[in-house]
Amino acid sequence: MTVDLWQRGCERLATELPEHQFNTWIRPLPPAQLSQDEADAAVVSVRVPNRFKLDWIRAQYAGRIESVLSDLAGKPVRLELTLAPRAEAAAPAPLRASNGYAHATVAAPAAPAAAAALAAVASVTAAPSHPAPAASPAPASNRHKLNPSLTFDTLVPGRANQMARTAALHVAGAPGQMYNPLFIYGGVGLGKTHLVHAVGNALLKDRPDARVLYLHAEQFISDVVKNYQRKTFDELKAKYHSLDLLLIDDVQFFAGKDRTQEEFFNTFEALLAKRAHIIMTSDTYPKGLVDIDERLTSRFDAGLTVAIEPPELEMRVAILIKKALAEGAEMPEDVAFFIAKNVRANVRELEGALRKVLAYSRFSQKDINIALTRDALKDLLSIQNRQISVENIQKTVADFYKIKVADMYSKKRPASIARPRQIAMYLAKDMTKKSLPEIGELFGGRDHTTVLHAVRKIADERQRNSELNQQLHVLEQTLKG
Ligand SMILES: Nc1ncnc2c1ncn2[C@@H]1O[C@H](COP(=O)(O)OP(=O)(O)OP(=O)(O)O)[C@@H](O)[C@H]1O
Numbered sequence: 001m002t003v004d005l006w007q008r009g010c011e012r013l014a015t016e017l018p019e020h021q022f023n024t025w026i027r028p029l030p031p032a033q034l035s036q037d038e039a040d041a042a043v044v045s046v047r048v049p050n051r052f053k054l055d056w057i058r059a060q061y062a063g064r065i066e067s068v069l070s071d072l073a074g075k076p077v078r079l080e081l082t083l084a085p086r087a088e089a090a091a092p093a094p095l096r097a098s099n100g101y102a103h104a105t106v107a108a109p110a111a112p113a114a115a116a117a118l119a120a121v122a123s124v125t126a127a128p129s130h131p132a133p134a135a136s137p138a139p140a141s142n143r144h145k146l147n148p149s150l151t152f153d154t155l156v157p158g159r160a161n162q163m164a165r166t167a168a169l170h171v172a173g174a175p176g177q178m179y180n181p182l183f184i185y186g187g188v189g190l191g192k193t194h195l196v197h198a199v200g201n202a203l204l205k206d207r208p209d210a211r212v213l214y215l216h217a218e219q220f221i222s223d224v225v226k227n228y229q230r231k232t233f234d235e236l237k238a239k240y241h242s243l244d245l246l247l248i249d250d251v252q253f254f255a256g257k258d259r260t261q262e263e264f265f266n267t268f269e270a271l272l273a274k275r276a277h278i279i280m281t282s283d284t285y286p287k288g289l290v291d292i293d294e295r296l297t298s299r300f301d302a303g304l305t306v307a308i309e310p311p312e313l314e315m316r317v318a319i320l321i322k323k324a325l326a327e328g329a330e331m332p333e334d335v336a337f338f339i340a341k342n343v344r345a346n347v348r349e350l351e352g353a354l355r356k357v358l359a360y361s362r363f364s365q366k367d368i369n370i371a372l373t374r375d376a377l378k379d380l381l382s383i384q385n386r387q388i389s390v391e392n393i394q395k396t397v398a399d400f401y402k403i404k405v406a407d408m409y410s411k412k413r414p415a416s417i418a419r420p421r422q423i424a425m426y427l428a429k430d431m432t433k434k435s436l437p438e439i440g441e442l443f444g445g446r447d448h449t450t451v452l453h454a455v456r457k458i459a460d461e462r463q464r465n466s467e468l469n470q471q472l473h474v475l476e477q478t479l480k481g
Pocket residue numbers: 150154155156157161186187188189190191192193194195319347348351
């Protein structure tokens with residue numbers, strides 16, 4: 001009866017929630033238990049594997065779940081979320097492993113309640129640190145690979161990295177406890193490496209004797225090869241299995257490397273067994289990794305998987321201002337907006353543009369303003385202007401959503417066509433210098449108010465819908481070549 005109610009509730013939620021939200025938060029939950037409270041009201045209890053997920057589900061979805069269940073049961077149903085016991089939480093959820101659901105981008109919090117929940121999680125890190133696992137002093141070599149300038153202080157927070165940053169802060173404050181392993185994924189240059197270094201640096205500040213190792217997946221591969229040739233696997237074990245915190249970047253590089261995967265699996269199991277923490281980064285979510293054994297990918301997904309998204313405009317501006325200050329330069333806000341509007345790919349490119357502007361200003365001994373910035377970035381800006389035309393946008397968007405280019409000018413209205421058309425209008429306004437009437441003309445002689453409506457709608461939705469934001473980001477990158 002309960003399972004049935006819960007099952008039906010899930011089926012309903014699957015149709016009402018965006019797919020990636022359902023797959024990330026609701027689908028992995030185990031079947032619920034039904035009971036009655038003192039007032040004889042129905043209570044549905046669900047066990048959630050960790051506090052982070054519990055806070056998030058409570059803040060974001062509890063009301064929705066209750067109303068769906070109440071509706072289906074024909075009477076009020078109260079949802080009770082409880083933490084699963086450790087052993088239960090640590091096991092990879094069989095449902096996830098077997099059904100291969102798409103573990104997509106984690107949505108950024110929209111409601112204040114969610115922000116409060118996150119703040120509550122973050123504040124846990126301020127508590128005194130947990131007792132360190134018994135360890136002899138760390139060999140100095142175990143700490144060498146951390147970059148001391150990549151800290152939480154130098155990482156600009158924003159919607160794009162909110163979940164990942166909060167989880168990372170939590171791990172830094174209480175390694176070996178929750179979110180183990182922590183799996184951080186996202187596109188190039190979005191701050192994954194920065195974040196994992198920040199955890200390592202924070203832990204070492206707190207516990208200088210902790211054994212922390214940061215390395216790129218390729219270094220692990222070459223270590224395995226070296227030890228394989230020399231038949232010195234005990235050395236490999238001694239190096240990795242003794243760590244308190246392993247930070248490993250770009251695990252997608254393990255693809256097709258069977259022996260490495262086997263060794264990593266052993267390392268992984270050994271570290272988790274002694275409650276050492278593992279943080280991994282990758283360009284995709286665990287189930288999206290190719291040529292990596294499912295035995296590994298399901299373990300990657302067994303702790304917490306979070307995305308880092310491309311930063312939105314305001315965050316790009318904040319990053320520019322902060323990085324300029326760190327270089328001893330003052331960046332006027334209008335200039336920061338100008339650069340941020342023109343350089344959107346990722347933070348690394350943003351840094352590149354900033355370096356050019358700062359160098360140009362120093363070299364010409366002029367203050368930083370828009371005119372100087374235009375000059376400094378003229379190559380970059382002219383490449384953009386040359387490449388992006390409305391026709392190009394229409395073709396790219398039509399290809400992306402698998403509709404005909406002709407549908408961009410047609411009067412057809414089904415959502416499968418109208419929405420890509422609105423997206424193309426939005427991009428046309430954002431990425432070209434064309435006016436609303438000109439864009440309307442190029443979209444089959446539509447009125448400028450139609451274009452305006454599309455531009456506003458997509459811009460607004462982009463703020464709230466991380467899946468759309470990702471798609472737009474891909475389109476923007478494609479258009480910029
Ligand atoms: N939120 C941020 N605040 C400040 N600096 C940032 C932020 N995000 C990224 N950066 C900076 O951008 C640069 C690129 O970041 P990083 O190397 O961490 O990216 P990545 O996601 O690991 O990329 P890749 O997949 O290419 O390794 C670094 O210099 C980093 O310090």
